[in-house]
Amino acid sequence: GQQLNQSPQSMFIQEGEDVSMNCTSSSIFNTWLWYKQDPGEGPVLLIALYKAGELTSNGRLTAQFGITRKDSFLNISASIPSDVGIYFCAGQRGTQGGSEKLVFGKGTKLTVNP
Amino acid sequence: GAVVSQHPSRVICKSGTSVKIECRSLDFQATTMFWYRQFPKQSLMLMATSNEGSKATYEQGVEKDKFLINHASLTLSTLTVTSAHPEDSSFYICSSDSLANYGYTFGSGTRLTVV
Numbered sequence: 001g002q003q004l005n006q007s008p009q010s011m012f013i014q015e016g017e018d019v020s021m022n023c024t025s026s027s028i029f030n031t032w033l034w035y036k037q038d039p040g041e042g043p044v045l046l047i048a049l050y051k052a053g054e055l056t057s058n059g060r061l062t063a064q065f066g067i068t069r070k071d072s073f074l075n076i077s078a079s080i081p082s083d084v085g086i087y088f089c090a091g092q093r094g095t096q097g098g099s100e101k102l103v104f105g106k107g108t109k110l111t112v113n114p
Numbered sequence: 115g116a117v118v119s120q121h122p123s124r125v126i127c128k129s130g131t132s133v134k135i136e137c138r139s140l141d142f143q144a145t146t147m148f149w150y151r152q153f154p155k156q157s158l159m160l161m162a163t164s165n166e167g168s169k170a171t172y173e174q175g176v177e178k179d180k181f182l183i184n185h186a187s188l189t190l191s192t193l194t195v196t197s198a199h200p201e202d203s204s205f206y207i208c209s210s211d212s213l214a215n216y217g218y219t220f221g222s223g224t225r226l227t228v229v
Contacts, residue, residue: 003157033217042120042207042220043158088157090218101148102209102218106157 006105021108022073029091032072037086079112116142120221135193135224137208144210147191152205198228
């Protein structure tokens with residue numbers, strides 16, 4: 001099935017550094033979601049984006065919905081050890097409240113060195 | 115917030131046996147439940163979409179007779195892996211939407227090991 005192009009595949013950073021990851025698609029999505037998955041757990045929603053150009057923050061996390069609706073990025077500022085995990089972007093062609101399936105990126109594995 | 119409770123968290127079964135995985139929406143009505151499998155170091159792959167009271171829709175390549183999905187109520191969906199084989203060993207995760215959550219809530223996953 002289709003997947004979003006997510007990069008980078010992995011990141012190794014020092015505690016306190018900022019992190020940026022992004023997802024791109026060849027087709028339009030009307031909803032972009034960012035999840036974090038810890039080992040042996042299900043993904044947890046971090047940020048949901050519903051409007052092109054929208055910039056949304058959740059604590060140290062900031063995500064933007066690209067104006068073309070074909071991309072999104074997630075920034076993490078001042079990283080801490082508990083930020084370690086795999087981050088997934090997901091797109092949905094439907095609008096907010098729809099029950100359409102998600103298309104996922106391959107994930108970005110983040111390692112934070114204390 | 116919206117919570118999807120998934121059980122069991124891990125299960126080991128013998129080849130040829132069947133395993134049932136349950137997902138319950140605890141504080142909302144899950145009209146739609148999505149079932150995924152995830153192999154190590156890979157992304158989530160959608161297996162099927164179930165809607166309460168109707169037959170599930172399976173993704174291409176997923177055997178509907180092997181992965182039985184039942185969504186008999188608005189709070190419970192089950193996935194039964196029938197006649198399990200070692201290649202079915204994987205991490206299975208359910209997800210449902212919650213209008214209040216404005217996003218898809220995932221269960222905590224089930225690690226299935228078939229020996």
